[in-house]
Each structure stands twice: as C-alpha cells, then as structure tokens.
Amino acid sequence: MTFLYPGEFIADYKSCQNQEDLKRMIESIHQELLPNLQLESIEPHNPVVVHHVPEPWQLLGIGNYAGVFYHSEYEDLVVKIYAPGRLGWSEELEVYRRLGLHSEFSTCFYAENNFLVLKRLYGVTLYDCMNQGLKIPPRVIEDIDRALEYARSRGLYPHDIHGRNVMMSEGKGLVVDISDFLREEPCLAWDDLKKAYYYLYLPFFSWHRLQLPYFVLDLVRTNYRFFRRFLDTRSRR
Numbered sequence: 001m002t003f004l005y006p007g008e009f010i011a012d013y014k015s016c017q018n019q020e021d022l023k024r025m026i027e028s029i030h031q032e033l034l035p036n037l038q039l040e041s042i043e044p045h046n047p048v049v050v051h052h053v054p055e056p057w058q059l060l061g062i063g064n065y066a067g068v069f070y071h072s073e074y075e076d077l078v079v080k081i082y083a084p085g086r087l088g089w090s091e092e093l094e095v096y097r098r099l100g101l102h103s104e105f106s107t108c109f110y111a112e113n114n115f116l117v118l119k120r121l122y123g124v125t126l127y128d129c130m131n132q133g134l135k136i137p138p139r140v141i142e143d144i145d146r147a148l149e150y151a152r153s154r155g156l157y158p159h160d161i162h163g164r165n166v167m168m169s170e171g172k173g174l175v176v177d178i179s180d181f182l183r184e185e186p187c188l189a190w191d192d193l194k195k196a197y198y199y200l201y202l203p204f205f206s207w208h209r210l211q212l213p214y215f216v217l218d219l220v221r222t223n224y225r226f227f228r229r230f231l232d233t234r235s236r237r
C-alpha cells in the first residue's frame, strides 16, 4: 500500500484512527466497490453513467471522466474512480502532490490505477446551487480566485473551472476538481463564469430564488461549449 504523504501528515489530518479508516476503506474499494460497480463513459463530453453502486457505497457526484463515491462508515473520505477508457488519474495525483495542503482544495491520501481516495469537501457545486436556488455571495467567487492564484504559484495551470468543479460551503468557495491543472494551454472557462456571475447573475438573478432545472443548466453547458469554440476560432483568424 502506498501512502502519498508521510505518516505524520495523515496523522495531522485526523487521528491515527483515520489511517485505519483509510486502510479499511481501501480494502472495501477492492473487495466490495470495484468488483460490483458498473460505471461507463458513453460520450466524452457528457458525464459518465453509473448503472450500479454496491451497498453500502453511495454515489456523490459525476463528471465527464469519473464517478465519486463514499462509504457510510468513512464519510469524510471519498473515492474518485475513473471510468474505463478515461485517462488522467496519474496527472490528477501529480496535481495533488504539487498543491499540498490547502483549505480550499481537497487532499489526496491514496491512489492506485484508476482511482484516488480524497478528502471529502462538504459543499454544493455552483451548478447545483443554481438548481436549488441557493444565493451565491461574491465571497465564494473571491475565495475561488485566490485558490486558483495559489495553484498558479505551485506551478499549475487552472483549467476547466466550470460550475460543477467549484463549490459553495457555508458561504465560502472551494475548488473540487483540479484534474486538468497540468494542461498548459489557456482555458477561459473560469473567466467566462466570472463574467456571467458579475454581469448577469449578481444584478439580475441573485435577487430571486431562481431554481433552474437541470435540463436548462445542461443546455447552457452545451451551448457554452459551442459558443466558446466559435469565439476561439474567430480570434485565431
């Protein structure tokens, strides 16, 4: 078993008992979760599909690459499992190594082929905030901005920061997905999201408890991708 950080760091994170929890959780991942999980990436630009999660594991979230799960006995830890054929777990591990400890990011405690065990972040993604009509204060955006600046100072390149990859937790901002931070090419997703926040959301929508259904949010997501590609092509001409 390879721990990514020296023992004293894991002891810092919680008590020694949590190292035991971590070991038991890894055993359960091997014995209960992986052999029975049905996880599939059908279309690379859409979230993976989870067909079956064995008890007592629960699905916490999905992205285009991976599903994230937790076990009721180890609720402060999650496991991010890459769907078959989706690459990137080792790059994500390298990003966590470079980030070290930071309160606005998760921490990676353990990784193996195709999965990572991470600290659970308790929050609601901005995407889900829009669905649930939760008000997003400017502090959330400012915290995320500062966290991304910190990532840059660690030699990383914040990438793919969209509404599902950032969270609000007790009025503060968190960054939940850092998997693409080794990619050096520029990515305007976060700048565009901030523009939408300051020019549209704050003046017009933040006053209402507007709850956008997921199909509307998904339409925005898909149209944004085409719109961004169109603008990028024009600016290259």
Ligand SMILES: Nc1ncnc2c1ncn2[C@@H]1O[C@H](COP(=O)(O)OP(=O)(O)OP(=O)(O)O)[C@@H](O)[C@H]1O
Pocket (backbone or CB within 6 Å): 060, 061, 062, 063, 064, 065, 066, 067, 068, 078, 080, 106, 118, 119, 120, 121, 122, 125, 160, 164, 165, 176, 177, 178, 179
């Ligand atoms: N450490 C964590 N704590 C709590 N929830 C998490 C954590 N990591 C991920 N999640 C949840 O799982 C979802 C999917 O995880 P993640 O964004 O890392 O997957 P991905 O496939 O890399 O995403 P993308 O499509 O953006 O590349 C997140 O949107 C979030 O809801």
Ligand SMILES: [Mg+2]
Pocket (backbone or CB within 6 Å): 062, 063, 064, 164, 165, 177
């Ligand atoms: Mg994501």
